Amino acid sequence: MPVVSLSVMLLQALSLLQCIILTLGQYEICKSLVSTENGTTWEFYACQPKPMSMKEFVKIKVEPPGITCGNPPERFCTLENPYMCSDECDASTPDLAHPPELMKDRESSGLITYWQTVTWSRYPEPLLANITLSWNKSLELTDDIQITFEYGRPTIMILEKSLDKGRTWQPYQYYADDCFEAFSMEPKKVQDLSPAKATQVICTEEYSRWVGSKNEKNVKFEVLSRFAIFAGPKLQKMDNLYTRMESMKGLKDFFTFTDLRLCLLRPALGGTYVQRDNLLKYFYAISNIEVPARCKCNLHAGQCTFREGSLQCECEHNTTGQDCSRCKRGFKAKSWRPGSYLPTPNGSPNTCEAAGSLGECECNGHSNRCSYIDFINIVTCVSCKHNTRGQSCQHCRLGYFRNASAELDDENVCIECNCNQLGSLHARCNETGFCQCKEGSTGQKCEDCLPGYNWKQGCVLNVCDDEMLLCQNGGTCFQNQKCLCLPEYKGVLCEQPRCDGEKGCDGASAFYLSLPTMLLCLFASSTLKDRA
Numbered sequence: 120m121p122v123v124s125l126s127v128m129l130l131q132a133l134s135l136l137q138c139i140i141l142t143l144g145q146y147e148i149c150k151s152l153v154s155t156e157n158g159t160t161w162e163f164y165a166c167q168p169k170p171m172s173m174k175e176f177v178k179i180k181v182e183p184p185g186i187t188c189g190n191p192p193e194r195f196c197t198l199e200n201p202y203m204c205s206d207e208c209d210a211s212t213p214d215l216a217h218p219p220e221l222m223k224d225r226e227s228s229g230l231i232t233y234w235q236t237v238t239w240s241r242y243p244e245p246l247l248a249n250i251t252l253s254w255n256k257s258l259e260l261t262d263d264i265q266i267t268f269e270y271g272r273p274t275i276m277i278l279e280k281s282l283d284k285g286r287t288w289q290p291y292q293y294y295a296d297d298c299f300e301a302f303s304m305e306p307k308k309v310q311d312l313s314p315a316k317a318t319q320v321i322c323t324e325e326y327s328r329w330v331g332s333k334n335e336k337n338v339k340f341e342v343l344s345r346f347a348i349f350a351g352p353k354l355q356k357m358d359n360l361y362t363r364m365e366s367m368k369g370l371k372d373f374f375t376f377t378d379l380r381l382c383l384l385r386p387a388l389g390g391t392y393v394q395r396d397n398l399l400k401y402f403y404a405i406s407n408i409e410v411p412a413r414c415k416c417n418l419h420a421g422q423c424t425f426r427e428g429s430l431q432c433e434c435e436h437n438t439t440g441q442d443c444s445r446c447k448r449g450f451k452a453k454s455w456r457p458g459s460y461l462p463t464p465n466g467s468p469n470t471c472e473a474a475g476s477l478g479e480c481e482c483n484g485h486s487n488r489c490s491y492i493d494f495i496n497i498v499t500c501v502s503c504k505h506n507t508r509g510q511s512c513q514h515c516r517l518g519y520f521r522n523a524s525a526e527l528d529d530e531n532v533c534i535e536c537n538c539n540q541l542g543s544l545h546a547r548c549n550e551t552g553f554c555q556c557k558e559g560s561t562g563q564k565c566e567d568c569l570p571g572y573n574w575k576q577g578c579v580l581n582v583c584d585d586e587m588l589l590c591q592n593g594g595t596c597f598q599n600q601k602c603l604c605l606p607e608y609k610g611v612l613c614e615q616p617r618c619d620g621e622k623g624c625d626g627a628s629a630f631y632l633s634l635p636t637m638l639l640c641l642f643a644s645s646t647l648k649d650r651a
Contacts, residue, residue, distance in 0.1 A: 145357065146466060149421045149435040163436060165458035165466025166416075168423040170261040173254060173410040174223040176430055180251040181219050181234070188237045188402070189216050195238050196400035198271050198389035204399050208235055222250075222405050231406050233269045239386060239401035242393065248403055250381040252410070255284060256430040257442050260374045262411035264340035269404040271387025272338055274327050275301045281378040283524045288380060292340055293322035296329070301384075309344040314363070317348045318373040329390035336406075342374065361460035375415055418458025418466060419443035437471035445528045446471035448481045448511075455484065455528060484528035485512035506533040518546040539566040541577040573599040583612060592616075 149166035152159050181187060188195070189210030196204040209215040217235035226232055239246040264278070278291040295301035304322040312319055326338040343354065350360040364371050386401045393401070414423030416432035420443050423432050434443035436458070437450045446455045450471040459467040482489065482500040485507045489498050503512035506519045515521055515533035525532045538546050538554035542565030548554045556565035559578035568578040571587075575598075581588055583596035590602035594613030597603050604613035 145361070145464060146418065146460065147421055149419075149468070163468040163470055165418040165460060165468050166421040166435065167259075167418055168414045168416060168421060168432070170411050170413045171423075173258060173412045174408055176254060176425055177223060177408075177410070178253045178255075179219045179222060180253070182249040182251070183247075186236050186248045187218060188235045193237060193240075194399060195235075195402060196397065198387060198400055201389070201394075201397055201400045204397075217404070219250075222408050226406075231269065233404045233406035235269075235404040236383075236402050239393075239398045242395050242398050245384070246386055246401060246403075248383040250383070250405070251285065252379040252381075252408065253285060254377060254430065255428075257282075257375060257377055257415035258410075258412040258430075259371075259415045260342045260376070260410075260412050263342050263344075264379070264411075265407075265409040266338045266381065266405060267336050267407040268338065268387075269336065269406050270402070271329070271389065272326055272336065273383050273386055273403065274329075274388055275385040276327075276338070277382040277384065278340055279380040279382060280376040281380070282372065282376060284377045286524055290320050291379070292320060294324075294327050294338060295322060296324060296327040298322035298324055309341045309348075312345070312348060314348055317345055317367075318369050329387060342411075345373075358463045361463055361466075365459055365461050379410065414442075416443045418460070419468070436468045440526065444526050445483065446481070448479070450481070482512045483507070483532075484530075485532075505530045506535070518548075520548050520550055520552045537564055539564050542566055575600070588612065 146165055146167045147169060148164055150161050150163045153162045187210075188208035192207060192209040192211075192215075194204050195206050195208060196202065197206070207215055208217055210218070217233055219234045221232040222234045224232055236246070236248050273294070274296045276294045278294070279288045280291045281288050293302050293304060298304045298306040302322050306324045307319075307321040308323060308325065309321070312321070326335075346354060346360055349363045350356045354360075383403050386403050388401070414420070414430050414432055416423065416434065417438070419436045419438040420432040420434050423430055425431075429441070431441055432443045434440070434447075436443075437447050438455065439445060439447045444455075444457075455471055456469040458469050461467065479498045482503065485503045485505050486500040488501040490501050491498050497510065499510045500512045503509070505512075506516045508514050508516050513527060518536050518538075519533040520536055522529070522532050522534050534552065536546060536548035536552065536554055538548060539560070539562075540546075542560035542562075543554040543556055545555065553563050554565045556562070557577065559569055559572035559580060561567050561569050568574050571581055571584075572578040573581050579600070581599040583590050583602050584599055585596060588596075589612070590596050590604070591612050591614045592605060592608045594602040594604045594608065602611065602613045604610070607617050609615050609617050
């Protein structure tokens with residue numbers, strides 16, 4: 120009997136290994152030596168690094184500040200024993216602390232460790248938390264993302280992703296115990312998606328309904344099920360998936376990310392409504408986050424290493440950069456393309472070609488012509504396009520600045536400064552897009568005024584206002600540039616009397632009577648004469 124059991128186990132292990140090889144074992148070799156009629160030479164292939172557990176390299180940030188429990192110490196309950204509130208979170212005691220780092224530890228001691236939030240003790244304020252996972256590198260998912268929650272899975276949450284290192288975000292999947300109530304979406308399963316909708320963002324109820332925290336802890340983002348839409352249930356038709364990766368718009372990008380974010384919107388409720396009399400049993404706790412992925416190297420690298428604080432592709436095919444996204448110096452930038460999965464099984468490496476007779480003609484894709492300048496012995500690019508300039512079209516023209524989210528060979532690498540002509544000293548800006556403002560102007564484009572200034576064909580210093588520079592003695596401020604004084608006062612702020620007691624003061628005062636006042640006096644005098 121033990122022999123039979125061992126045989127079954129071996130067969131299962133071999134089956135699993137075969138599945139892994141079929142799924143992940145292709146495109147790992149970048150080149151090999153082959154024999155030809157002209158001798159031994161290198162043959163190049165499209166290649167990609169092996170998958171890794173990316174939690175080893177992640178940086179975790181939780182928000183808002185103070186959402187992690189333990190400072191000050193706090194008691195909490197569990198949903199199974201809601202009135203046995205003997206557990207405690209205390210950041211000052213290692214055995215009772217639950218910092219964010221415990222979401223990615225190996226738990227080598229055998230004890231389950233986890234990050235935990237404060238409890239929902241300020242009802243009806245919602246208990247919200249964001250967890251941002253950052254890698255500073257483009258990655259590609261190769262298996263299901265799995266988040267393990269202790270003490271119950273959230274009833275509402277969103278998984279988001281970023282393709283530009285956290286500058287912008289987009290939803291990856293919605294989770295709720297009632298999708299229509301939470302997000303006005305019909306619940307769906309990945310298995311129900313058609314090939315044309317394989318990249319659809321869905322809401323699932325599969326991981327949010329209460330089934331008991333001891334029985335179900337995991338929340339998944341199902342990657343293999345989406346692969347199976349093209350490769351079959353056992354992923355035995357991987358060539359079909361790779362073909363679709365090349366032909367279906369957006370499919371590659373769907374599995375690509377630089378950052379992930381969990382938006383926790385409502386904790387586990389234990390299958391009931393919120394019970395206000397015991398809010399110490401509502402909180403979030405995560406013991407593990409698994410993100411199986413590979414470095415995105417545009418099929419130009421078979422290795423990816425952790426160097427200088429971030430993951431780096433070990434680029435082949437005469438490419439360079441963190442993602443192998445441009446040609447090395449001395450090779451034609453205009454010829455850069457990502458590698459291709461097709462034709463299977465080795466794909467197309469799309470190697471960067473040598474730069475030709477000019478040797479060092481490197482224009483980052485913004486020019487295809489170079490000129491040799493004899494007297495200074497350099498090769499320089501001619502007629503740089505896309506608002507670039509420089510020997511290798513590596514700088515932006517005056518009036519433009521570098522787009523930080525674009526590679527150097529991107530057509531949109533330079534963005535126009537758009538400085539306000541009236542508020543700025545010139546049309547140039549710094550490397551982050553901020554213009555140099557005239558006195559009194561402010562803002563990225565110098566389109567606003569500092570306090571004490573007012574916009575009038577540019578920012579001009581206020582003469583008066585309704586806060587600090589008040590017109591005195593009944594005067595009113597006109598467009599922040601002039602005090603309109605009563606007849607008997609003068610000065611910038613109407614601060615000086617027109618008469619200070621000198622001789623002729625009465626006559627002077629009469630002289631400054633306004634026209635309406637004089638007409639009123641004449642009318643009154645005429646009326647009195649008629650009555651007499």
